[in-house]
Amino acid sequence: MAYSDKVIDHYENPRNVGSFEKGDDSVGTGMVGAPACGDVMKLQIKVAKDGTIEDARFKTYGCGSAIASSSLVTEWVKGKTLDEAIGIKNTQIAAELALPPVKIHCSILAEDAIKAAVADYKQKHANELPGAPEKQVAHG
Amino acid sequence: MKFPIYLDYSATTPVDPRVATKMIPYLTEHFGNPASRSHAYGWKTEEAVEEARGYVAALLNADPREIVWTSGATEGNNLAIKGAAQFYKTKGKHLITQKTEHKATLDTMRELERQGFECTYLEVEENGLVDIEKFKAAIRPDTILASIMMVNNEIGVIQPIAELGEICRAKGIILHCDAVQAAGKIQIDLATLKVDLLTITAHKMYGPKGIGALYIRRKPRVRIEAQIHGGGHERGFRSGTLATHQIVGMGEAARLARAEMASDNERIRMLRDRLWAGLSDMEAVVLNGDLERRIPGNLNVSFNYVEGESLIMAIKDIAVSSGSACTSASLEPSYVLRALGRSDELAHSSIRFTLGKFTTVEEVDFAVNLLKTKVAKLRELSPLWEMYKDGVDLNTVQWAAH
Ligand SMILES: Cc1ncc(COP(=O)(O)O)c(C=O)c1O
Numbered sequence: 001m002a003y004s005d006k007v008i009d010h011y012e013n014p015r016n017v018g019s020f021e022k023g024d025d026s027v028g029t030g031m032v033g034a035p036a037c038g039d040v041m042k043l044q045i046k047v048a049k050d051g052t053i054e055d056a057r058f059k060t061y062g063c064g065s066a067i068a069s070s071s072l073v074t075e076w077v078k079g080k081t082l083d084e085a086i087g088i089k090n091t092q093i094a095a096e097l098a099l100p101p102v103k104i105h106c107s108i109l110a111e112d113a114i115k116a117a118v119a120d121y122k123q124k125h126a127n128e129l130p131g132a133p134e135k136q137v138a139h140g
Numbered sequence: 141m142k143f144p145i146y147l148d149y150s151a152t153t154p155v156d157p158r159v160a161t162k163m164i165p166y167l168t169e170h171f172g173n174p175a176s177r178s179h180a181y182g183w184k185t186e187e188a189v190e191e192a193r194g195y196v197a198a199l200l201n202a203d204p205r206e207i208v209w210t211s212g213a214t215e216g217n218n219l220a221i222k223g224a225a226q227f228y229k230t231k232g233k234h235l236i237t238q239k240t241e242h243k244a245t246l247d248t249m250r251e252l253e254r255q256g257f258e259c260t261y262l263e264v265e266e267n268g269l270v271d272i273e274k275f276k277a278a279i280r281p282d283t284i285l286a287s288i289m290m291v292n293n294e295i296g297v298i299q300p301i302a303e304l305g306e307i308c309r310a311k312g313i314i315l316h317c318d319a320v321q322a323a324g325k326i327q328i329d330l331a332t333l334k335v336d337l338l339t340i341t342a343h344k345m346y347g348p349k350g351i352g353a354l355y356i357r358r359k360p361r362v363r364i365e366a367q368i369h370g371g372g373h374e375r376g377f378r379s380g381t382l383a384t385h386q387i388v389g390m391g392e393a394a395r396l397a398r399a400e401m402a403s404d405n406e407r408i409r410m411l412r413d414r415l416w417a418g419l420s421d422m423e424a425v426v427l428n429g430d431l432e433r434r435i436p437g438n439l440n441v442s443f444n445y446v447e448g449e450s451l452i453m454a455i456k457d458i459a460v461s462s463g464s465a466c467t468s469a470s471l472e473p474s475y476v477l478r479a480l481g482r483s484d485e486l487a488h489s490s491i492r493f494t495l496g497k498f499t500t501v502e503e504v505d506f507a508v509n510l511l512k513t514k515v516a517k518l519r520e521l522s523p524l525w526e527m528y529k530d531g532v533d534l535n536t537v538q539w540a541a542h
Contacts, residue, residue, distance in 0.1 A: 003453070011453065017521055034539030035524060036484040038447055042523040059523040063449035067521060 003064055004098035010068035015075055018057045020044050028121025032112045039066045039106065043113035045077060045085070047121055053077045053085055058113075065103040069093050069110035082118050144459045145503045149344075149437055149496030150293050150321060151461060155389065156346040162392045163348065166385035174382045175373060185384045192391020196353050199323065199394040200338065202330040203358060208377045209387055212352040213320045214244040216339035217287075219354055219378065220316045221248045223364030224285050224337060225257055228314065232282030236313075238262040238270050239479040240294075245287050245318055264479050267430035268297040276307060285314045290322035290338075294463070294476040294492055295429030296438025298326065305334030314362060320344055324397030325405070325435045330355060336362040342386070346497070347393030351386035354378075404497045409436035411495050411504050416441075418508030422515060424528070428463075428477055428490055437495040442477075443511075445525040446518040448488040454514035455491075458507050463490030485524075 003011070019042070020027045026047050033040040039062030046055040056074040060067045072093060077085045093099075093107035146154075155163075166188060172181025174189045190204070197204040210216045225235060237249055239261045249259045260278045265271055270288060286308055290301050301317055308315040316337040319328055324345035330338065341352035356362055356377065370379030416439055419425055424444035442463070443451060452462045463474035473487035482490075493507065519525040527534060 011450070014521060019526065031523065032540055035534065036539070038449070038484075038488055040523050040539070042526075059521055059526060061445065061522045061524045062447050064453045066447075067450060 006072075006097050007064055007068040007099070010071040010097070011064040014058075014067060014071040016055075016057050016071065017059065019059065020046055020055075020057055025124065028117045028119075028124065030113045030116025030118070030120055032116050033062070033066075033109050035061065038062060039109055041066065041070045041109055041113045043070060043073065043110075043117045045114075045117045045121060047082070052079060052081050054079075062106065062109075063103070065097065065099055065106040066109065068097050069099075069106045070113060072096060073110045073114055077114060082121065086115050086118050088114055141500075141502055141506065144457050145506060146459045147493045147495060147499065147503070147507060148459050148461055149499075150296070150492065150494035152343045152349065153346045153496055154498065155348055156393060156396060158396065159347055159389050159392045163385045163389040166388050170384070172384075174384055175371065185382075188391075189382055189384060189387050192387045192394075195391040195395040195398070196340075199398045200328050200330045200340075200355055201332075202355055206330075206355050206358050208354045208356060208374045209382060210339075210352045210354050210378060211350055211383075212343070213242075213318065213339045213341035216341065216352045216354040217242070217244040217316075217318055218248050219367050220337040220339060220356075220364065221245065221285065221287055222252065222367055223377075224314045224316065224362070225252050226365040227363045228284040229257075232280075232284040233257045234280045234283040235259040236262065236275070236278050236283060236286040236288075238264055238288060240264050240268065240292055240476045241287065241289055242293055242318060242320070245289070249287070266481055267433070268292060268295045268428070268476075268480055269430060269433060270299055270304075272300060272303055272307070275304060279307075279311060279313065283311070283313050285316060287316040287318065289318040289320075290328070291319070291325065291435050292429070292476065293321050294461075294474060295440045295480075296321070296435045296494075297429045298322070298433045298435065301335060302333055308336075309334040321435065324394070324401055325437065327401075330357070337364070342390035342393055345393050345397050348386050348389040351383060351390045353390065400497075405436045408495050408497065408499065411499055411501065412436055412439055412493075414501070415439055415493060415495070415504045415508060418505070419511060422512060426482075426486060428480060428482065439493045439495075440477075440490055441493070442482065442486040442490040443515050444486060444489065445522050445528055446489050446515055447522075448473075448490065450518055451489060451491065451514065454518060455510055457510055461492040461494075463487050463492065 028045045031042045042059045044057045045053045048054040056077050058070040058074050060070045090107040090111040170184050172185045174186040176182025193204045193207050197207050314336045317335045318339050320341050323340040336357045338355040343349040373379050426442040428440040448462050463477050473484045477487035
């Protein structure tokens with residue numbers, strides 16, 4: 001499998017690897033995928049008072065494309081509002097990393113991970129947020 | 141050291157330079173058709189072919205008249221299994237094999253099922269070995285043929301062929317044995333083994349690709365139906381002009397293997413043990429297949445909590461095989477490791493290291509260090525490793541299906 005330079009770059013120098021302190025209220029965590037399928041992504045967002053994402057972390061069990069997709073979205077979500085973050089499409093991720101067709105599922109998983117992290121954050125803060133909480137996005 | 145370091149000798153081996161040297165004149169100078177009976181060009185190559193046949197027979201302790209040249213083991217397995225099944229089909233239609241065979245056997249069996257035969261695919265034990273009692277229990281009154289490999293290509297385990305031979309002979313069942321991964325690595329003595337058909341290929345024993353041999357027992361005589369028809373070469377078993385240079389190469393490879401196997405094995409086993417000592421020092425690594433009943437050059441290890449394809453990507457300085465077929469068209473984990481009862485994750489994260497006669501201590505030490513560093517790095521990245529370290533039992537986690 002030939003990987004694009006961008007995939008290799010993210011794979012060799014993954015950005016924002018790690019986990020935030022457990023029990024931090026300003027953190028939303030999304031975990032998607034399954035070991036048996038060959039990829040599990042954990043994405044965490046840290047949300048500032050003004051409702052923008054100030055920081056992000058990831059850990060991924062998966063192929064180089066899965067690692068690169070999740071590393072990339074930790075960069076992309078920073079500075080975005082929650083609504084902007086869930087607007088990130090898998091097609092943008094796939095295009096940025098030049099993923100081949102067999103690896104598109106990695107970008108879908110990364111998109112799902114953002115949605116899951118945002119949903120987790122919103123659920124934690126259901127009472128404070130304006131408007132009705134968004135329905136949790138089922139991953140599947 | 142030459143990079144990437146080659147640790148994939150079970151996939152194929154380099155041609156021994158002595159073998160290559162012996163082959164070359166048969167391309168340029170001695171180019172005659174060994175079937176040409178009317179001139180010296182043909183006589184010369186026929187003589188070379190028969191000399192090579194003698195070396196292959198000697199490696200197996202067989203009679204040269206029991207050796208038929210093929211294009212390799214895929215053809216050999218097809219010829220043996222289809223040939224015997226079709227010849228003996230009036231006696232019965234039941235065949236036995238095991239789930240961990242090479243595709244060249246499994247797909248041949250599937251094709252025979254399509255033609256109306258019935259096949260039992262035996263489960264193997266957790267160590268990769270076939271259970272003799274289960275084998276006996278699978279035998280039916282209409283069983284005509286069993287095919288069990290001598291050494292598994294992925295995990296290197298050695299099957300109890302001598303015992304299976306006794307059982308089959310007593311019941312009048314033809315026993316075919318894919319000995320591709322055994323030839324030149326362990327002793328094969330067809331004067332004592334009750335194997336009727338046996339397949340080998342040159343490119344796994346420092347010979348060239350595209351040439352193999354099928355052993356067909358004469359006493360008691362085993363019959364097969366030819367699959368390729370034409371000029372009646374190889375006593376009608378396999379038509380087609382003989383590939384003289386390839387045959388000469390296979391013969392020389394067999395001659396060298398017989399002479400040097402014992403000393404090569406000693407070195408290779410020492411290197412394999414060194415590799416295992418280094419890797420087993422790490423946390424959460426699992427050896428696949430029995431360690432004792434195993435050829436010297438094979439080590440198959442799963443690195444838990446790291447994903448196979450990213451692992452392969454991380455260790456591109458060494459050339460190894462992965463238990464995960466992610467890099468090819470399908471996303472299937474190794475069916476051999478699944479047959480041992482390994483989870484998909486463990487099957488995916490397995491690496492097959494196969495060492496050979498050109499492997500060095502430096503190469504093994506490099507591989508150990510590389511694996512240690514890269515596995516540690518990938519585990520730093522792995523949410524599964526984090527959960528394992530936090531004491532989470534991954535089997536109790538509800539994963540979102542995908
Ligand atoms: C056990 C086994 N059987 C059969 C084959 C097929 O051999 P060949 O490449 O000569 O067709 C191989 C090698 O790929 C093998 O390892």
